[in-house]
Amino acid sequence: xxxxxGDNALAHPEFPAGSVAGAKYPEGPVDIGCPDIAYSKEDxxxxxxxxxxxxxxxxxxxxxxxxxxxx
Numbered sequence: 001x002x003x004x005x006g007d008n009a010l011a012h013p014e015f016p017a018g019s020v021a022g023a024k025y026p027e028g029p030v031d032i033g034c035p036d037i038a039y040s041k042e043d044x045x046x047x048x049x050x051x052x053x054x055x056x057x058x059x060x061x062x063x064x065x066x067x068x069x070x071x
Contacts, residue, residue: 013050016042 009023021043039047 013043013046015046019043019046021046 012023015022019040019042021037021039
């Protein structure tokens with residue numbers, strides 16, 4: 001993506017200090033050849049905690065309807 005300029009820290013987990021997975025703020029576009037992020041055990045725990053705090057469920061807005069042919 002030619003216009004990618006780094007992470008949106010508000011939409012990312014809060015990683016431990018010093019983690020390589022933390023949000024970065026580059027001066028310009030991020031190089032497409034930059035190395036992949038290597039997540040540590042602590043990073044994985046931060047991701048799990050983020051999902052538990054953010055993700056939720058919702059009920060079906062129309063109720064449960066039987067889908068069947070009428071005879």
